[in-house]
Amino acid sequence: MFEKVLIANRGEIALRVIRSCRERGLRTVAVHSEIDADALHTRLADEAICIGPAEAARSYLHIPAIIAAAEITGADAVHPGYGFLSENPEFAETCAQCDLVFIGPTPEQMRQWGDKVSARALAKSLGLPILEGTELLTDVDDAVKKAESLGFPVLLKASGGGGGKGMQVLRSAEDVQASFETARAECLAAFGNDALYFERFLERPRHIEFQILGDKYGNIQVLGERECSIQRRHQKVLEEAPSVALTDQQRTDMSETIRRAMSKAGYLSAGTLEFLVDDRGELTFLEMNPRIQVEHPVTELIMGVDLVAEQIRIAEGEALEVRDQPLAPRGHAIECRINAEDPDTFAPSPGVITELHMAGGTGVRIDSGIYGGGRVPPHYDPLVAKIIVHAPTRAQAIAKMQRALSETIIGGIRTNIALHQRILQHPAFEEGRISTRFLDDLRG
């Protein structure tokens, strides 16, 4: 058992981790930048250490400061949350060298799954269905040849990229010739790595992901899927679980395929396998996220698990419960990410929260990083809160989320609540006819 956990993050996820720690009787240490001296995670942890100025590079991303904070407070484990250092294998290694347990997968697993080309190869070798794609592209001629053999349209992707950065759809050999060198240069500048490859491009795919947990003893639990197709520029906006696109049989089959694959890989802690679903309902592996995800609460609500508590238990060396058959989802859950941003221009909207009422009542869960009277600094992710609802059916969950959004008051900053309202009242959303192009279609 740990005694004290340092949370190397801020905002709603830092508070999320504090909650699971506190319910397990663990003490918590927050780290914070100077501008976050009055932030919620700073105020609510048992101890709080200022680790640097507002710039993330000198605070939340600064490994020595975080390790030193753990040292002076006597923390015995570190939870990285998502973003910041959560997928940084050097950080995980440094923790280990300093006798701190990193609550997450091993550094090797982070490396394996962090590089997209090696992740695809690994997934394929583990028996997961893969979207047709190519090896790394050597030069523009090689690129044209590989694109033609894969068949247009193709998606040009950076092996070291993430969050959709550096991706381009190419529809002809001319497109490839026109774009390849520029893309390579941009890619080098952005990721310090110019490795590019192609994937088959799906025009209107769904984005579906499966939540897994793995322990030190090779046990893997697959906790169903999340539907994450509602995205803007590859950033998820609204998620739900389960997905209307999967039949029960597909869910069962895919869960078993994933369980076998990840057992073989010996995956540790929480992770998410992302898939694209084409118009015939076929799932193909996209990537693996070796961390807790923003949208994990929808899974928690329908499966009745506390994923962060499970991460902690696993890191403490406990074994997962082995079940004869996977947990069945109960009801339907939807999450809306509330961002401090202009609903039309999507420009960030920092400020002081002058008025605040978060939705409440039956079946509503709030995971928030702000408080009335507090400040949203301009330096970090605009995600300020998540509203998550749980109801017996999808239609009831939609009605409940509409009700929850209608009663949410956040004064002093602008938010994307109106965008969520437009999504939820759209007939195509109501009927479950969605794809990753939904928001472009909505705005187009």
Add this chain to the structure above:
Amino acid sequence: MFEKVLIANRGEIALRVIRSCRERGLRTVAVHSEIDADALHTRLADEAICIGPAEAARSYLHIPAIIAAAEITGADAVHPGYGFLSENPEFAETCAQCDLVFIGPTPEQMRQWGDKVSARALAKSLGLPILEGTELLTDVDDAVKKAESLGFPVLLKASGGGGGKGMQVLRSAEDVQASFETARAECLAAFGNDALYFERFLERPRHIEFQILGDKYGNIQVLGERECSIQRRHQKVLEEAPSVALTDQQRTDMSETIRRAMSKAGYLSAGTLEFLVDDRGELTFLEMNPRIQVEHPVTELIMGVDLVAEQIRIAEGEALEVRDQPLAPRGHAIECRINAEDPDTFAPSPGVITELHMAGGTGVRIDSGIYGGGRVPPHYDPLVAKIIVHAPTRAQAIAKMQRALSETIIGGIRTNIALHQRILQHPAFEEGRISTRFLDDLRG
């Protein structure tokens, strides 16, 4: 189906009703006093009508103003919440005369159960176990005689009283002689009615209550019990469900006894039967509350029902689902009533909410009537919010509530959060050894 419901209340319960209406697609009308022009229920209902000045007698208790508000907005039903006019049969009658559906029991039922002596007689005739007690007391000699035959100590109660007002423990004939006339005069002054009677006085009873629902077709559902022993001056402070004091057999038996009794009575809508439990675990009927109760959410969480939605369905004429056997409780729920009051002196603490963070995360439900930047006026009930948690076991629910309280920030007013923290960490509470004297013992 209704189209528009007027909510004749304010604060958290008004918002609670708005929620269930909105999820059913019903429009809502808030009524408010002048000082509540910016209150949460005023802001969040679809329409809001100012019905009078701050004094409740001229606004929330003023029947003609509320009826007129329903008329000018075209509401077709009225939900009275709890308190204010919720147990006023004249209000229910006036609604009926004005073609407004009163969402609650019939005026006759409110009269039957509202008078405590007639309620006792009715309960007895319906086969419910009754705490030994007397008829009405005619004079001081009659009182002494009846007290002696019942056996000291006895509890002197006002037939028209409520909320513990006018109750006194008398331990000898001398006590009766010394107190009777004064009590009668006070009682007349307070309730306009000097009818007094005795009940057997239990030194350290538990207070347990059963939630029921009845429809127009004589169906009664019994939705388990709530443990409400944690009280201060007969005001509940913290409630939980289920009660550790009942065995499964007792729960099943008592549920069936109540179902039969209330079916015979033909009770309509939501109601609560309160019982005292003596040290041998025997339950005796105390009173019936013909309305939704403050603490209804603990039942909602463990039974998976929306009691306000059920009240609305019943008022619309729908039938309750008839089950072969009663719903089984799932997990354990606790509610803490957060009052705007000094935690030591219990003096009310109105003011402007300068900082606000309500607890969130898994298994936490908030039913609140305040918002950051809003005002708590001095004119009404000090209850500003309810924190309700749900977890698989009682121990986990206690840990979760402690975690929820620890993260709650309410600036600008004082609250009783510290009192709840003292209760939750008390060994006797943890072990479930509680009675209605718990808080006196804690403070004594």
Add this chain to the structure above:
Amino acid sequence: MKLDLEQLRELIRLLDEANLTEIEVEHDDDRIRVRRDPAAIVAAVPQSVAPTAEGAAAAAAEENGSYVTSPFVGTFYRSPSPDSDPFVEVGDEIVVGQVLCIVEAMKLMNEIEAETAGTVVEVLVENGKPVEYGDKLFRIEAT
């Protein structure tokens, strides 16, 4: 010059509530100052509306208008029946106790009477429209 009377009234109310002698606000080229003679402040006067000196001058425009507000929630009628003439019209001189309108609630016709004499200078609600408690119905200028 555009005079925002409502704003000025807010300031005077604040001056009263907080028991102040002066509030001055300057913004761009605008400046508002509300002042009161310290001697005029009595110990316990919540919501006193006794403007003096400069305050009185500023509030003067307001002062010769007062409002009749609705003491009930209900429906506003200007005449006793659909076919009859309105109780009062703009420009009418009215006396204390004169019926100005009806606010109907629960089928009862509540006659609203003038509490001050003066001239009706504005009718603020349309005939047949719903009114809330405290809604302004008429503006009356003292004569």
Add this chain to the structure above:
Amino acid sequence: MKLDLEQLRELIRLLDEANLTEIEVEHDDDRIRVRRDPAAIVAAVPQSVAPTAEGAAAAAAEENGSYVTSPFVGTFYRSPSPDSDPFVEVGDEIVVGQVLCIVEAMKLMNEIEAETAGTVVEVLVENGKPVEYGDKLFRIEAT
């Protein structure tokens, strides 16, 4: 002109709390002044934090000292090893670049150097205690 009443109310609240007679705030082209008659202020003002001579003196001292703050999270050491003398003592004259202390983090001994010359007038952290980023370590008076 846009009037921020909430702000005004804050000012009045401050006026009350601090038992003042006037607050004036000027910013760009905006100016706000709130005043109260001194005679109107009674003794029975709860939680008054009337600034006194002592408070003023303490604040003044602040003014002519500057602080060396910790650029790292870690453990503060006044001397290079447990047996050696502190790098500096109160009263020492220091020069730019002089080592004042060590902040240890991740087994690394980071020497903290003076960025200004002056006299050490206060050591604010005990030897061996943890420090956060930005914690004040020494107060230096310019010479």
